[in-house]
Amino acid sequence: MISVFKKAFSHSIKPTQTKLLINGKLVNSLSGKTFETINPSTGQVICSVQEAGVEDTHLAIAAARKAFDEGPWRKESASTRCKVLLAIADKIENHRDELAMLETLDNGKPLFFSHFDVQFAIDAFRYYAGWTDKIHGQTIPISGPYLCYTREEPVGVCGQIVPWNFPLLMAAFKIAPALACGNTTILKPAELTPLTALRLGELIHEVGIPDGVLNVVSGYGDVAGDALVRSRDVDKIAFTGSTNVGKQILMNGGIKRVTLELGGKNPHIVMQDADLDLAVGLTHFSAFLNSGQVCMAGSRTFVHEAIYDAFVEKAVAAAKAKKTGDPFEQGIENGPQISQKQTDKIMGYIESGVKEGARLLTGGKRMDRPGYFIEPTVFADVTDDMLIAKEEIFGPVMNIIKFKTIDEVIRRANATQYGLVSGVVTKDLDTAIKVSNGVQAGLVFVNTWMAQNSATPFGGYKNSGFGRELGEISLKNYLETKTVIIKRPGLSLP
Secondary structure (H helix, E strand, C coil): CHHHHCCCHHHHCCCCCCCEEECCEEECCCCCCEEEEEECCCCEEEEEEECCCHHHHHHHHHHHHHHHHCCCHHHCCHHHHHHHHHHHHHHHHHCHHHHHHHHHHHHCCCHHHHHHHHHHHHHHHHHHHCCHHHCCCCECCCCCCEEEEEEEEECCEEEEECCCCCHHHHHHHHHHHHHHCCCEEEEECCCCCCHHHHHHHHHHHHHCCCCCCEEECCCCHHHHHHHHHHCCCCCEEEEECCHHHHHHHHHHCCCCEEEEECCCCCEEEECCCCCHHHHHHHHHHHHHHHHHCCCCCCCEEEEECCCHHHHHHHHHHHHHHCCECCCCCCCCCECCCCCHHHHHHHHHHHHHHHHCCCEEEECCCECCCCCCCECCEEEECCCCCCHHHHCCCCCCEEEEEEECCHHHHHHHHCCCCEECEEEEECCCHHHHHHHHHHCCCCEEEECCCCCCCCCCCECCEECCEECCECCHHHHHHHEEEEEEEEECCCCCCC
16 A cells, blocks of 8 residues: 555556546547646646537436436346446445546545545445345325335436535445436536546446446536536436535526535534643644545634643644645645635635734745645634634635633534534533534534544535435435325225
C-alpha cells in the first residue's frame, strides 16, 4: 500500500475513458463539443471530456426509459441483482489503485483519502447487494372477504446528479440503491470532476449490466443537469450539491420524486470537560478534511469559555503543523481547492472575517505555488453575526466561537438555515444526550467525526435538504408502494 503514495504516480495515471455512456455504448456528444478538466494541484489541463448537451441527455433518458419499461432489469430476480452488485464491487476493487489516483488527479484530495473513498464505494455496493432479496411488501388484514397486500416496486428512471468534492463516492451512494431496487439511471457527474464517474460507468458496463440501465452524461449542470430535472420521463431526481441549486430543482422538476443533500454550516461543540487534545484533533479533522470542501465540515467550532484560550493556542499550533501540498506525496494532509473560482470565493470570506473583526491567528493567504492552494486558516473571537459564521465557506477555515452554557450553545448552534451535521466533545453522557437531542441536525457525532458507514442514514434538516442516503431507509427513495386488494371468490361482501 505504501507504493501508492509515491509522487511518480501523479504523472503515471492517464484517463482512458472520456466519452458518454449511453445505452451501453461509449459515444461522442452529438455536437462534437468537449470541455477541459483541470488538475487543481497544478492548474493545468488533464484532458478533454465529451460535453453532453440537451439532445445527448434526452438520448440517455430515452435509453433508461426503454430499459426500464421493456428491459429485463426490473424483472430480474433479487439473487441476480445481488450477484451483479457484488460483481460491480469486485470490479471496483480490482481497479482501486487506478480509481484512487484518478480521483486525486481530478479532484486534488490526498491520495490516502481517495483510497478511503474507493473502499467506501466498494462497501456501498456490497451493502446494497445484501438488500436485494429483503425488499418486500406486507400482507395486511382488513375487514371483509378480501386479501390485501402491498408490493414494493422500483420507482423507474432515476436522474442522479453528484458533486465535485466526492465524485466517486457520491456516485456509488446513488447508483447502488437504485440498481438494488431494479431502477434504471442516468448519472450526471460534476463538470469539474468527471473522470472517475466516467470510468466507473465503463467498469459497470463491463460487468454485463443490460444496455440502458446505467448511463453517464458528463456536461454542465445548467444544460445536462437541467435536462434531467425537467424531463417528464425521469421519475426521480437525486441531487447532492448547493442549497441554491436544490431550490431550482424543486421549482423546475415538476411532480417527481426528489431527494436533496445540500449545504451545511455545522456546529462542533467543545464542552468544558472535554479532553483538550481530543477536542483539537476532532475539530481540526472536521474543519480541514478535504481542504474544507465537505458539506459536513465542522465550520463553527464552539468552545466553552473556561477552556477557550487553551484550546485556541493548541488549535493554532495544529493548523501551523498541517502539511499542505501535492496530494500524491506521502504525509500530505491538505490538497488544493477545486478551482480558481472556488479559491477566490474562499479568499473573499477570509477578507470578510478580517474586516468584520475576527482575529486571524494563522493562514489566510494563498500559497506561493502552482495550483489552487490556501493555507490552513484559523479565526478566533468569531461572533454569530459575522459572514464567516453564517455562510458555507467550503474551504480550509476554522472559526472558533466562545460560549458559556449548554442551553446557550444549543440555541446558537440551531440559529442557522442549515441542519446537516453537529458534533459535541464531552466526557459526560448526560451532556452528550442533551446536545444530541437538542441540536437540529440529521447526524450527530459524539467524541468522533465522520464515523458513519453504508448502514448509517445521512441527510439533513431545514435547508440542508430532505430524504436520506445510505442505510435501509435510503431504499425508500427508489421504491413505490403499491396496495393490492383482491375479493376472495365464493364469499359475499360484508
